[in-house]
Amino acid sequence: MAKIQGKTKPSTAIPNASMSDIAFLLLIFFMVSTVFVKERGLKVILPQGKSIEKIPRKTATTIYVDRSGVISIDDFMVEIPMVRDIMIRKLYDDFNTIASFRSDRDTDYGTMSDILNQLREANALRVSFEAKMKR
Amino acid sequence: MKIRRKKKVLGEIPTSSTSDIAFLLLVFFLTTTKFDVKQGLGLVLPPPSQESAKRVRLQEDNIVRVLVNRDGRVALDEEELSYHELENRIRVMVRENPDLVISLRTDRQSRYRYMVEALDRLRSAGAEKISLSTN
Structure with a gap:
């Protein structure tokens, strides 16, 4: 009588040799x-603050102001009267632009106030004052 | 006597743990990478003063004046107090009158951090309507 051979089970292992690749x-x-x-x-x-919130990076235009009153926007040193025109251009490109101040904590408020007036004239009314979380 | 040949040992580097x-x-880089998130105090500026037709006259009862001088000392309606007291007083005032507008007046020669500190305290106290001004 012929011998009936049992079916060989196919192996089910997943090859993992290329996992590292x-x-x-x-x-x-x-x-x-x-x-x-x-x-x-x-x-x-x-400066530091408690009630700080996230600023959407995509829509933010960062305005750097150091302690000696030097202003930088997009890595260009600018004078206060130029801020208005720059922000008008920014608003033309993106209507939702937020002017985000990255100012030194020892900057004179007078400089900040002049820039804020420029922003108002440019109709860039959404501003944000960057701060670190107070621990 | 039969001399046995030395079996050559194959030099293999174990590669089974490279995937690990x-x-x-x-995982290390995923967990340790920290993105620079922008955080700050947001504010909406009033429109430029040319639109005087849109000006709204506020009732005296609805305005409270917060003054910050060049030394960083703060006063609420000409009464000097600490930043902590300011926060508590404003919290009570806002709870009693939700339409309260806070005028934050900072000296031009004051430092930016004092204005941010005051603004932060006002925000923490739940104030929504804040206006910035200077001398």
Whole structure:
């Protein structure tokens, strides 16, 4: 009588030899594709606050003001009367622009007030004063 | 006598744990990477004064004046007090009158951090209607 051979079960193992390749590929992909915002700005020490909220980075135009009153927007040193025209242009590009002040805590308020008046004239009414969370 | 040949030992590097190393690196960078989040105190400025037709006359009872001088000392309706007291007093006032408008008047020679501190206290006290001015 002929011997009936039992069916051989197919192996169900998932090949995991290339797992490391996939992981390294992901790692390299994210390392290469990540782009960081490169704005040099000015060296400032921010004031501190408790009731601070997040500012959407995409719509924010950062205005740097250092302790000696130097103003920088988009890495260009500007004078106070130029702020109005710059902000009008920014608003034309994006209606939701928020002027975000990144000012040194020891800046004279007079300088800040003059810039705020320029913003009002440009109709850039949404402003934000950047601060660090008080611990 | 039969001389046995020495078996050549194959030099292999174990590669089974490279995926572990790769994932470990991936997880490490995922958890430790910190993005620079913009945080600050938001405010909406009043429109420029050319639109005087739109000006609204406020009742005297609905306005409270907060003054910050060049030394960082703060006064509420010409009564000097600490920042902590200011917060508590404003909290009570806002609770009693939700339409209360707070006029934050800062000296031009005052430092920016004093204005941010006062603004932060007003925000913490629940004040929504804040206007900025200077001398």
